[in-house]
Amino acid sequence: MKCFIASLFLFFIGVQGLVSQSEGCITDQNDTFFKRLESNLKRSNETVEKGFVTRFVPINFFIVEDTDGSNSMDDTKIINDLCKLNERYLEADILFYIDDITYINNTNLNHRPRLTTSVNLMRQMRNNKAMNIFLVTEILQNNGTPSGAAGYYSGGNNDFVVMLKNQLGNESFTIEHEIGHFFSLAHPHVGWEGDISQGSTNGGYHPMTHGDTVRIQIITGSTQAGSVEVELVDRSNCTTAADRICDTPPDYGFGQSCGCCTMVYDVWDRNGDKIEPMIDNVMSYSNGCDPFLFSAEQIITMQSDFDSPSRAYLRTGEVAEFNPISSSVNIISPVNDQIFENFNGVLLEWEPIAEAEEYRVFISVSQQLEFTTTDNELYLTNLQPNKFYFVDVFAINKFGTGCHPITRRLFQTGSGSTSVNETSSINEINVFPNPVYKGQDLTVNYNSQGNFSSTVKLISINGQLVWNKQTQIIRGENKMIISSNGLNTGLYFLELHTTEGVIIEKIIIE
Numbered sequence: 001m002k003c004f005i006a007s008l009f010l011f012f013i014g015v016q017g018l019v020s021q022s023e024g025c026i027t028d029q030n031d032t033f034f035k036r037l038e039s040n041l042k043r044s045n046e047t048v049e050k051g052f053v054t055r056f057v058p059i060n061f062f063i064v065e066d067t068d069g070s071n072s073m074d075d076t077k078i079i080n081d082l083c084k085l086n087e088r089y090l091e092a093d094i095l096f097y098i099d100d101i102t103y104i105n106n107t108n109l110n111h112r113p114r115l116t117t118s119v120n121l122m123r124q125m126r127n128n129k130a131m132n133i134f135l136v137t138e139i140l141q142n143n144g145t146p147s148g149a150a151g152y153y154s155g156g157n158n159d160f161v162v163m164l165k166n167q168l169g170n171e172s173f174t175i176e177h178e179i180g181h182f183f184s185l186a187h188p189h190v191g192w193e194g195d196i197s198q199g200s201t202n203g204g205y206h207p208m209t210h211g212d213t214v215r216i217q218i219i220t221g222s223t224q225a226g227s228v229e230v231e232l233v234d235r236s237n238c239t240t241a242a243d244r245i246c247d248t249p250p251d252y253g254f255g256q257s258c259g260c261c262t263m264v265y266d267v268w269d270r271n272g273d274k275i276e277p278m279i280d281n282v283m284s285y286s287n288g289c290d291p292f293l294f295s296a297e298q299i300i301t302m303q304s305d306f307d308s309p310s311r312a313y314l315r316t317g318e319v320a321e322f323n324p325i326s327s328s329v330n331i332i333s334p335v336n337d338q339i340f341e342n343f344n345g346v347l348l349e350w351e352p353i354a355e356a357e358e359y360r361v362f363i364s365v366s367q368q369l370e371f372t373t374t375d376n377e378l379y380l381t382n383l384q385p386n387k388f389y390f391v392d393v394f395a396i397n398k399f400g401t402g403c404h405p406i407t408r409r410l411f412q413t414g415s416g417s418t419s420v421n422e423t424s425s426i427n428e429i430n431v432f433p434n435p436v437y438k439g440q441d442l443t444v445n446y447n448s449q450g451n452f453s454s455t456v457k458l459i460s461i462n463g464q465l466v467w468n469k470q471t472q473i474i475r476g477e478n479k480m481i482i483s484s485n486g487l488n489t490g491l492y493f494l495e496l497h498t499t500e501g502v503i504i505e506k507i508i509i510e
Contacts, residue, residue, distance in 0.1 A: 324355065
Protein backbone atom coordinates (compact mmCIF):
# COMPACT_ATOMS: atom_id res chain seq x y z
CA MET A 1 0.00 0.00 0.00
CA LYS A 2 1.10 3.56 -0.52
CA CYS A 3 1.61 6.11 2.19
CA PHE A 4 1.04 9.49 2.05
CA ILE A 5 0.69 13.13 2.81
CA ALA A 6 0.92 14.98 6.11
CA SER A 7 0.81 18.75 6.16
CA LEU A 8 3.59 19.90 8.44
CA PHE A 9 2.65 23.43 7.48
CA LEU A 10 -0.44 23.16 9.67
CA PHE A 11 0.36 20.65 12.38
CA PHE A 12 1.78 17.20 13.03
CA ILE A 13 -0.40 14.31 13.94
CA GLY A 14 0.44 10.63 14.20
CA VAL A 15 0.97 8.72 10.98
CA GLN A 16 -0.63 5.32 10.89
CA GLY A 17 0.95 2.20 9.40
CA LEU A 18 1.05 1.56 5.70
CA VAL A 19 2.29 -1.97 5.55
CA SER A 20 -0.98 -3.87 5.75
CA GLN A 21 -4.41 -2.98 4.42
CA SER A 22 -5.84 -2.44 7.93
CA GLU A 23 -3.40 0.42 8.41
CA GLY A 24 -3.73 3.88 6.94
CA CYS A 25 -1.84 7.13 6.91
CA ILE A 26 -2.38 10.78 7.72
CA THR A 27 -3.18 13.16 4.88
CA ASP A 28 -4.25 16.58 6.05
CA GLN A 29 -6.68 17.18 3.22
CA ASN A 30 -8.04 20.43 4.59
CA ASP A 31 -9.44 23.62 3.08
CA THR A 32 -5.98 24.94 2.19
CA PHE A 33 -5.11 21.75 0.36
CA PHE A 34 -8.35 21.70 -1.60
CA LYS A 35 -8.17 25.38 -2.51
CA ARG A 36 -4.92 24.64 -4.29
CA LEU A 37 -6.45 21.59 -5.96
CA GLU A 38 -9.54 23.51 -7.07
CA SER A 39 -7.34 26.31 -8.41
CA ASN A 40 -5.50 23.76 -10.54
CA LEU A 41 -8.80 22.33 -11.77
CA LYS A 42 -9.94 25.80 -12.86
CA ARG A 43 -6.78 26.18 -14.94
CA SER A 44 -7.21 22.76 -16.53
CA ASN A 45 -8.63 24.21 -19.78
CA GLU A 46 -5.44 26.24 -20.23
CA THR A 47 -3.43 23.09 -19.62
CA VAL A 48 -5.39 21.15 -22.25
CA GLU A 49 -4.89 23.97 -24.77
CA LYS A 50 -1.12 23.60 -24.42
CA GLY A 51 -1.39 20.17 -26.00
CA PHE A 52 1.52 17.77 -25.78
CA VAL A 53 4.16 19.36 -23.53
CA THR A 54 6.61 17.31 -21.52
CA ARG A 55 7.32 18.74 -18.09
CA PHE A 56 10.73 17.98 -16.62
CA VAL A 57 11.04 17.93 -12.84
CA PRO A 58 14.42 18.19 -11.08
CA ILE A 59 14.70 16.12 -7.88
CA ASN A 60 17.17 16.59 -5.06
CA PHE A 61 17.34 13.27 -3.22
CA PHE A 62 18.58 13.45 0.35
CA ILE A 63 19.96 10.19 1.76
CA VAL A 64 19.68 10.51 5.52
CA GLU A 65 21.91 8.39 7.73
CA ASP A 66 22.63 8.28 11.45
CA THR A 67 25.16 10.73 12.85
CA ASP A 68 27.79 7.98 12.92
CA GLY A 69 27.13 7.10 9.27
CA SER A 70 25.10 3.94 9.95
CA ASN A 71 21.63 3.13 8.57
CA SER A 72 22.52 4.63 5.21
CA MET A 73 21.98 3.47 1.64
CA ASP A 74 23.94 3.43 -1.61
CA ASP A 75 22.85 6.09 -4.08
CA THR A 76 22.98 3.39 -6.78
CA LYS A 77 19.44 2.39 -5.83
CA ILE A 78 18.19 5.89 -6.66
CA ILE A 79 20.04 5.89 -9.97
CA ASN A 80 18.69 2.44 -10.88
CA ASP A 81 15.08 3.00 -9.77
CA LEU A 82 14.55 6.42 -11.36
CA CYS A 83 13.65 4.71 -14.63
CA LYS A 84 10.61 3.09 -12.98
CA LEU A 85 9.36 6.46 -11.79
CA ASN A 86 9.67 7.87 -15.30
CA GLU A 87 7.98 4.85 -16.88
CA ARG A 88 5.06 5.25 -14.49
CA TYR A 89 4.69 9.01 -15.18
CA LEU A 90 5.36 8.81 -18.92
CA GLU A 91 1.64 8.87 -19.78
CA ALA A 92 1.30 12.05 -17.71
CA ASP A 93 4.07 13.77 -19.73
CA ILE A 94 5.87 14.46 -16.44
CA LEU A 95 9.44 13.20 -16.27
CA PHE A 96 12.02 13.40 -13.50
CA TYR A 97 15.76 13.85 -13.47
CA ILE A 98 18.41 13.97 -10.75
CA ASP A 99 19.41 17.48 -9.81
CA ASP A 100 21.55 16.29 -6.91
CA ILE A 101 22.01 13.50 -4.36
CA THR A 102 22.93 14.81 -0.92
CA TYR A 103 23.92 12.89 2.21
CA ILE A 104 22.80 14.10 5.65
CA ASN A 105 24.20 12.71 8.92
CA ASN A 106 21.51 13.19 11.55
CA THR A 107 20.06 10.41 13.71
CA ASN A 108 16.90 12.30 14.68
CA LEU A 109 16.02 13.08 11.08
CA ASN A 110 16.75 9.48 10.03
CA HIS A 111 14.29 8.06 12.56
CA ARG A 112 11.99 10.89 13.69
CA PRO A 113 11.66 13.24 10.73
CA ARG A 114 8.56 14.91 12.19
CA LEU A 115 10.37 16.39 15.18
CA THR A 116 10.55 20.17 15.05
CA THR A 117 14.35 20.02 14.90
CA SER A 118 14.15 17.53 12.01
CA VAL A 119 11.66 19.67 10.10
CA ASN A 120 13.84 22.74 10.60
CA LEU A 121 16.86 20.83 9.27
CA MET A 122 14.95 19.73 6.16
CA ARG A 123 13.75 23.27 5.64
CA GLN A 124 17.34 24.48 5.96
CA MET A 125 18.69 21.84 3.55
CA ARG A 126 15.88 22.23 1.01
CA ASN A 127 16.98 22.89 -2.56
CA ASN A 128 14.90 25.85 -3.77
CA LYS A 129 15.27 24.81 -7.40
CA ALA A 130 14.08 21.19 -7.19
CA MET A 131 11.55 18.79 -5.75
CA ASN A 132 13.04 17.63 -2.45
CA ILE A 133 12.75 13.98 -1.36
CA PHE A 134 14.25 12.96 1.98
CA LEU A 135 14.94 9.22 2.30
CA VAL A 136 14.95 7.98 5.90
CA THR A 137 15.28 4.65 7.69
CA GLU A 138 12.03 4.89 9.65
CA ILE A 139 9.28 7.37 10.47
CA LEU A 140 8.62 7.24 14.18
CA GLN A 141 6.16 9.45 15.99
CA ASN A 142 7.59 12.31 18.02
CA ASN A 143 7.54 10.18 21.17
CA GLY A 144 9.60 7.48 19.48
CA THR A 145 6.81 4.91 18.97
CA PRO A 146 6.43 3.32 15.51
CA SER A 147 4.08 5.07 13.12
CA GLY A 148 4.19 2.46 10.38
CA ALA A 149 4.27 5.21 7.76
CA ALA A 150 6.09 4.57 4.50
CA GLY A 151 6.20 8.25 3.55
CA TYR A 152 4.34 11.53 3.39
CA TYR A 153 4.30 14.86 1.62
CA SER A 154 4.57 18.04 3.69
CA GLY A 155 2.92 21.09 2.21
CA GLY A 156 3.07 24.80 2.73
CA ASN A 157 6.42 26.12 3.93
CA ASN A 158 7.68 22.55 4.14
CA ASP A 159 7.31 21.66 0.49
CA PHE A 160 9.09 18.29 0.53
CA VAL A 161 8.49 14.55 0.52
CA VAL A 162 9.72 12.20 3.25
CA MET A 163 9.73 8.46 2.63
CA LEU A 164 11.44 5.25 3.65
CA LYS A 165 14.54 4.18 1.75
CA ASN A 166 13.13 0.70 1.17
CA GLN A 167 10.06 2.06 -0.65
CA LEU A 168 11.91 3.29 -3.74
CA GLY A 169 10.84 1.54 -6.93
CA ASN A 170 8.42 -0.79 -5.15
CA GLU A 171 5.30 -2.36 -6.66
CA SER A 172 3.08 -0.34 -4.31
CA PHE A 173 3.97 2.89 -6.22
CA THR A 174 4.78 4.66 -2.94
CA ILE A 175 6.88 7.45 -4.41
CA GLU A 176 4.45 7.88 -7.31
CA HIS A 177 1.63 8.34 -4.79
CA GLU A 178 3.58 10.90 -2.76
CA ILE A 179 4.47 12.87 -5.87
CA GLY A 180 0.78 12.83 -6.77
CA HIS A 181 0.12 14.59 -3.46
CA PHE A 182 2.98 16.98 -4.23
CA PHE A 183 1.10 17.94 -7.39
CA SER A 184 -2.14 18.51 -5.40
CA LEU A 185 -3.95 15.18 -5.89
CA ALA A 186 -6.15 13.92 -3.05
CA HIS A 187 -7.27 10.38 -2.32
CA PRO A 188 -10.31 9.32 -4.36
CA HIS A 189 -11.68 7.97 -1.06
CA VAL A 190 -11.35 11.19 0.95
CA GLY A 191 -13.23 10.84 4.23
CA TRP A 192 -12.91 7.06 4.40
CA GLU A 193 -9.31 6.92 5.66
CA GLY A 194 -9.23 5.05 8.92
CA ASP A 195 -8.36 1.80 10.66
CA ILE A 196 -11.14 -0.77 11.00
CA SER A 197 -8.97 -2.90 13.27
CA GLN A 198 -8.89 -0.03 15.78
CA GLY A 199 -12.67 0.25 15.90
CA SER A 200 -13.12 3.00 13.33
CA THR A 201 -16.34 2.80 11.31
CA ASN A 202 -14.86 4.75 8.42
CA GLY A 203 -11.74 2.69 7.65
CA GLY A 204 -12.97 1.91 4.19
CA TYR A 205 -16.29 0.39 3.25
CA HIS A 206 -17.45 -2.49 5.45
CA PRO A 207 -20.61 -4.43 4.46
CA MET A 208 -21.69 -5.07 8.06
CA THR A 209 -21.44 -1.36 8.85
CA HIS A 210 -22.58 0.34 5.66
CA GLY A 211 -24.79 -2.26 3.95
CA ASP A 212 -24.93 -2.98 0.24
CA THR A 213 -26.59 0.40 -0.35
CA VAL A 214 -24.64 3.22 1.29
CA ARG A 215 -27.23 5.80 2.30
CA ILE A 216 -25.13 8.20 4.36
CA GLN A 217 -24.59 11.62 2.81
CA ILE A 218 -21.67 12.75 4.97
CA ILE A 219 -18.74 10.63 6.17
CA THR A 220 -16.98 11.85 9.33
CA GLY A 221 -14.15 10.72 11.56
CA SER A 222 -11.44 10.33 8.91
CA THR A 223 -7.85 10.46 10.12
CA GLN A 224 -7.10 12.95 7.34
CA ALA A 225 -10.20 15.03 6.70
CA GLY A 226 -13.21 16.52 8.41
CA SER A 227 -16.81 16.06 7.28
CA VAL A 228 -16.81 14.94 3.65
CA GLU A 229 -19.65 14.54 1.18
CA VAL A 230 -20.17 10.95 0.03
CA GLU A 231 -19.67 10.92 -3.75
CA LEU A 232 -22.40 9.68 -6.11
CA VAL A 233 -22.04 7.66 -9.29
CA ASP A 234 -24.04 10.11 -11.43
CA ARG A 235 -21.34 12.79 -10.84
CA SER A 236 -23.91 15.25 -9.54
CA ASN A 237 -21.64 16.16 -6.61
CA CYS A 238 -18.22 15.19 -7.99
CA THR A 239 -16.85 18.74 -7.80
CA THR A 240 -17.64 19.07 -4.09
CA ALA A 241 -17.30 15.50 -2.80
CA ALA A 242 -14.30 13.20 -2.20
CA ASP A 243 -11.26 14.18 -4.33
CA ARG A 244 -13.18 16.84 -6.38
CA ILE A 245 -12.12 15.09 -9.61
CA CYS A 246 -15.02 13.85 -11.69
CA ASP A 247 -13.46 11.07 -13.74
CA THR A 248 -12.34 9.15 -10.66
CA PRO A 249 -15.53 7.24 -9.78
CA PRO A 250 -16.77 6.99 -6.20
CA ASP A 251 -14.44 5.02 -3.96
CA TYR A 252 -15.45 4.43 -0.37
CA GLY A 253 -12.06 2.99 0.53
CA PHE A 254 -12.89 -0.38 -0.98
CA GLY A 255 -9.25 -1.29 -1.59
CA GLN A 256 -8.16 -0.63 1.97
CA SER A 257 -11.16 -2.58 3.24
CA CYS A 258 -10.57 -5.74 1.20
CA GLY A 259 -6.77 -5.55 0.89
CA CYS A 260 -7.09 -6.23 -2.83
CA CYS A 261 -7.01 -4.65 -6.27
CA THR A 262 -10.32 -5.91 -7.63
CA MET A 263 -13.78 -4.88 -6.51
CA VAL A 264 -15.10 -7.75 -4.39
CA TYR A 265 -18.30 -6.09 -3.17
CA ASP A 266 -21.64 -5.37 -4.85
CA VAL A 267 -22.37 -1.85 -3.58
CA TRP A 268 -24.85 0.81 -4.64
CA ASP A 269 -24.93 4.50 -3.75
CA ARG A 270 -27.97 6.12 -2.16
CA ASN A 271 -29.47 6.78 -5.61
CA GLY A 272 -29.40 3.06 -6.37
CA ASP A 273 -26.52 3.31 -8.86
CA LYS A 274 -23.96 0.52 -8.69
CA ILE A 275 -20.44 1.66 -7.78
CA GLU A 276 -17.53 0.62 -10.01
CA PRO A 277 -14.46 2.27 -8.45
CA MET A 278 -11.08 2.80 -10.08
CA ILE A 279 -9.54 0.65 -7.41
CA ASP A 280 -6.18 0.54 -9.21
CA ASN A 281 -5.76 4.32 -8.97
CA VAL A 282 -2.32 5.51 -7.88
CA MET A 283 -3.93 7.67 -5.19
CA SER A 284 -6.13 4.92 -3.76
CA TYR A 285 -5.49 2.60 -0.81
CA SER A 286 -5.25 -0.79 -2.47
CA ASN A 287 -2.79 -3.63 -2.80
CA GLY A 288 -1.25 -5.60 -5.66
CA CYS A 289 -2.37 -3.36 -8.52
CA ASP A 290 0.90 -3.17 -10.40
CA PRO A 291 0.50 -1.15 -12.51
CA PHE A 292 -1.47 1.54 -10.70
CA LEU A 293 -2.94 4.23 -12.98
CA PHE A 294 -3.89 7.89 -13.01
CA SER A 295 -7.15 9.14 -14.51
CA ALA A 296 -7.10 11.68 -17.34
CA GLU A 297 -8.30 14.51 -15.08
CA GLN A 298 -5.74 13.62 -12.43
CA ILE A 299 -3.03 13.97 -15.07
CA ILE A 300 -4.32 17.38 -16.17
CA THR A 301 -4.51 18.49 -12.52
CA MET A 302 -0.87 17.55 -11.90
CA GLN A 303 0.19 19.32 -15.10
CA SER A 304 -1.76 22.41 -14.02
CA ASP A 305 -0.01 22.35 -10.66
CA PHE A 306 3.40 22.15 -12.35
CA ASP A 307 2.41 25.13 -14.55
CA SER A 308 1.15 27.16 -11.57
CA PRO A 309 3.02 30.15 -10.08
CA SER A 310 3.73 28.17 -6.91
CA ARG A 311 5.79 25.65 -8.92
CA ALA A 312 7.78 28.17 -10.93
CA TYR A 313 10.94 27.10 -9.11
CA LEU A 314 10.73 23.69 -10.82
CA ARG A 315 10.76 25.16 -14.30
CA THR A 316 14.52 25.68 -14.53
CA GLY A 317 14.84 24.96 -18.25
CA GLU A 318 17.95 22.89 -17.55
CA VAL A 319 16.51 19.82 -19.28
CA ALA A 320 14.35 20.06 -22.39
CA GLU A 321 14.69 16.58 -23.87
CA PHE A 322 14.14 13.07 -22.52
CA ASN A 323 17.30 11.11 -23.33
CA PRO A 324 17.42 8.07 -21.07
CA ILE A 325 20.21 5.50 -21.34
CA SER A 326 19.27 3.48 -24.43
CA SER A 327 20.77 0.09 -23.59
CA SER A 328 22.81 -2.00 -21.21
CA VAL A 329 26.57 -1.60 -21.29
CA ASN A 330 28.27 -4.15 -23.55
CA ILE A 331 31.47 -5.22 -21.79
CA ILE A 332 34.23 -6.05 -24.28
CA SER A 333 36.87 -7.11 -21.78
CA PRO A 334 36.88 -9.30 -19.84
CA VAL A 335 34.96 -12.01 -21.61
CA ASN A 336 33.15 -14.34 -19.25
CA ASP A 337 35.42 -16.69 -17.26
CA GLN A 338 38.54 -15.00 -18.60
CA ILE A 339 41.76 -15.67 -16.69
CA PHE A 340 44.25 -12.80 -16.49
CA GLU A 341 47.82 -13.95 -15.98
CA ASN A 342 48.58 -10.97 -13.78
CA PHE A 343 46.54 -9.50 -10.93
CA ASN A 344 48.05 -6.01 -10.74
CA GLY A 345 47.22 -4.88 -14.25
CA VAL A 346 43.74 -5.78 -15.54
CA LEU A 347 42.11 -3.70 -18.30
CA LEU A 348 38.32 -3.41 -18.34
CA GLU A 349 36.76 -2.11 -21.55
CA TRP A 350 33.19 -1.55 -22.78
CA GLU A 351 31.40 -0.03 -25.73
CA PRO A 352 30.50 3.64 -25.18
CA ILE A 353 26.84 4.69 -24.94
CA ALA A 354 25.91 7.98 -26.57
CA GLU A 355 23.62 9.21 -23.76
CA ALA A 356 26.04 8.41 -20.93
CA GLU A 357 27.49 11.23 -18.85
CA GLU A 358 29.57 8.82 -16.77
CA TYR A 359 29.99 5.13 -15.96
CA ARG A 360 29.98 3.31 -12.65
CA VAL A 361 32.06 0.17 -12.33
CA PHE A 362 31.46 -2.31 -9.52
CA ILE A 363 33.95 -5.06 -8.68
CA SER A 364 32.66 -7.72 -6.28
CA VAL A 365 33.17 -11.17 -4.70
CA SER A 366 36.81 -11.24 -3.55
CA GLN A 367 36.81 -7.47 -2.99
CA GLN A 368 34.16 -4.76 -3.04
CA LEU A 369 35.37 -1.89 -5.21
CA GLU A 370 33.57 0.96 -6.94
CA PHE A 371 34.81 3.41 -9.57
CA THR A 372 33.31 6.31 -11.51
CA THR A 373 34.74 7.35 -14.87
CA THR A 374 33.79 9.25 -18.02
CA ASP A 375 35.94 6.94 -20.16
CA ASN A 376 34.88 3.58 -21.59
CA GLU A 377 37.80 1.73 -20.04
CA LEU A 378 39.38 1.27 -16.63
CA TYR A 379 42.79 -0.13 -15.69
CA LEU A 380 42.79 -1.95 -12.34
CA THR A 381 46.00 -2.21 -10.34
CA ASN A 382 44.68 -3.04 -6.87
CA LEU A 383 43.25 -6.54 -7.32
CA GLN A 384 44.42 -9.59 -5.42
CA PRO A 385 46.19 -12.62 -6.94
CA ASN A 386 44.39 -15.87 -7.66
CA LYS A 387 40.88 -14.48 -7.03
CA PHE A 388 37.52 -14.52 -8.76
CA TYR A 389 35.76 -11.22 -9.54
CA PHE A 390 32.47 -10.05 -10.96
CA VAL A 391 32.43 -6.78 -12.88
CA ASP A 392 29.29 -4.70 -13.52
CA VAL A 393 29.27 -1.48 -15.55
CA PHE A 394 26.39 1.00 -15.58
CA ALA A 395 25.95 4.00 -17.87
CA ILE A 396 24.48 7.02 -16.06
CA ASN A 397 22.98 10.39 -16.91
CA LYS A 398 20.44 12.69 -15.26
CA PHE A 399 17.69 10.14 -15.92
CA GLY A 400 19.53 7.35 -14.12
CA THR A 401 20.68 4.09 -15.68
CA GLY A 402 17.59 3.20 -17.68
CA CYS A 403 15.50 0.07 -17.18
CA HIS A 404 17.92 -2.45 -18.63
CA PRO A 405 19.19 -5.82 -17.43
CA ILE A 406 22.64 -5.97 -15.87
CA THR A 407 25.51 -7.24 -18.01
CA ARG A 408 27.93 -9.03 -15.71
CA ARG A 409 31.27 -10.68 -16.36
CA LEU A 410 33.18 -13.17 -14.21
CA PHE A 411 36.98 -13.20 -14.42
CA GLN A 412 39.95 -14.57 -12.51
CA THR A 413 43.30 -13.10 -11.60
CA GLY A 414 46.51 -15.06 -11.59
CA SER A 415 49.63 -14.73 -9.48
CA GLY A 416 51.78 -13.47 -12.33
CA SER A 417 53.48 -16.84 -12.81
CA THR A 418 51.29 -19.68 -11.57
CA SER A 419 48.01 -20.86 -13.04
CA VAL A 420 44.99 -20.83 -10.73
CA ASN A 421 43.94 -24.34 -11.68
CA GLU A 422 47.20 -26.27 -11.42
CA THR A 423 50.61 -26.16 -9.69
CA SER A 424 53.73 -28.27 -10.24
CA SER A 425 52.94 -30.25 -7.07
CA ILE A 426 49.19 -30.79 -7.56
CA ASN A 427 47.36 -31.60 -10.76
CA GLU A 428 44.44 -33.57 -12.12
CA ILE A 429 42.03 -32.07 -9.58
CA ASN A 430 38.46 -33.32 -9.91
CA VAL A 431 35.39 -32.08 -8.01
CA PHE A 432 32.15 -34.08 -8.21
CA PRO A 433 29.22 -33.97 -8.31
CA ASN A 434 29.21 -30.40 -9.51
CA PRO A 435 26.58 -28.96 -9.31
CA VAL A 436 25.90 -30.67 -6.00
CA TYR A 437 22.48 -30.80 -4.35
CA LYS A 438 22.17 -29.14 -0.96
CA GLY A 439 22.86 -31.70 1.77
CA GLN A 440 24.84 -33.94 -0.57
CA ASP A 441 28.57 -34.65 -0.01
CA LEU A 442 31.11 -33.15 -2.37
CA THR A 443 34.16 -35.25 -3.30
CA VAL A 444 37.50 -33.65 -4.23
CA ASN A 445 40.15 -35.89 -5.87
CA TYR A 446 43.61 -34.73 -6.88
CA ASN A 447 47.10 -36.06 -7.52
CA SER A 448 50.16 -34.74 -5.64
CA GLN A 449 53.83 -34.97 -6.51
CA GLY A 450 54.93 -34.70 -2.85
CA ASN A 451 54.01 -34.57 0.85
CA PHE A 452 53.16 -31.21 2.44
CA SER A 453 50.56 -29.34 4.51
CA SER A 454 47.74 -27.40 2.88
CA THR A 455 44.76 -25.25 3.78
CA VAL A 456 41.44 -25.82 2.05
CA LYS A 457 38.82 -23.02 2.08
CA LEU A 458 35.27 -22.68 0.79
CA ILE A 459 34.39 -19.07 -0.08
CA SER A 460 30.88 -17.81 -0.83
CA ILE A 461 30.15 -15.59 -3.81
CA ASN A 462 30.09 -12.64 -1.39
CA GLY A 463 33.66 -13.37 -0.32
CA GLN A 464 32.77 -14.92 3.06
CA LEU A 465 34.76 -17.86 4.42
CA VAL A 466 32.15 -20.58 5.08
CA TRP A 467 34.44 -23.61 5.58
CA ASN A 468 38.13 -23.98 6.45
CA LYS A 469 40.34 -27.03 7.07
CA GLN A 470 44.02 -27.79 7.53
CA THR A 471 44.98 -31.00 5.73
CA GLN A 472 48.08 -33.12 5.08
CA ILE A 473 48.64 -33.88 1.41
CA ILE A 474 50.45 -37.11 0.54
CA ARG A 475 52.27 -38.17 -2.61
CA GLY A 476 49.91 -39.79 -5.09
CA GLU A 477 46.13 -39.84 -5.02
CA ASN A 478 44.29 -37.71 -2.42
CA LYS A 479 40.61 -37.61 -1.60
CA MET A 480 38.58 -35.14 0.46
CA ILE A 481 34.87 -35.16 1.40
CA ILE A 482 33.09 -31.85 2.01
CA SER A 483 29.51 -31.76 3.33
CA SER A 484 27.17 -29.16 1.87
CA ASN A 485 24.89 -29.29 4.92
CA GLY A 486 24.24 -25.81 6.29
CA LEU A 487 25.25 -24.07 3.06
CA ASN A 488 22.87 -21.95 1.03
CA THR A 489 22.34 -22.63 -2.64
CA GLY A 490 24.53 -20.65 -5.00
CA LEU A 491 28.07 -20.28 -6.33
CA TYR A 492 31.10 -21.03 -4.14
CA PHE A 493 34.86 -21.13 -4.68
CA LEU A 494 36.97 -24.01 -3.38
CA GLU A 495 40.52 -22.80 -2.69
CA LEU A 496 43.38 -25.23 -2.08
CA HIS A 497 46.33 -23.25 -0.74
CA THR A 498 49.88 -24.61 -1.21
CA THR A 499 53.35 -23.10 -0.92
CA GLU A 500 53.41 -22.73 -4.71
CA GLY A 501 50.10 -20.96 -5.08
CA VAL A 502 46.36 -21.38 -4.89
CA ILE A 503 44.18 -23.76 -6.87
CA ILE A 504 40.60 -22.52 -7.30
CA GLU A 505 37.56 -24.49 -8.41
CA LYS A 506 34.01 -23.19 -8.85
CA ILE A 507 31.25 -25.14 -7.06
CA ILE A 508 27.51 -24.74 -7.51
CA ILE A 509 25.12 -25.88 -4.77
CA GLU A 510 21.53 -26.42 -5.94
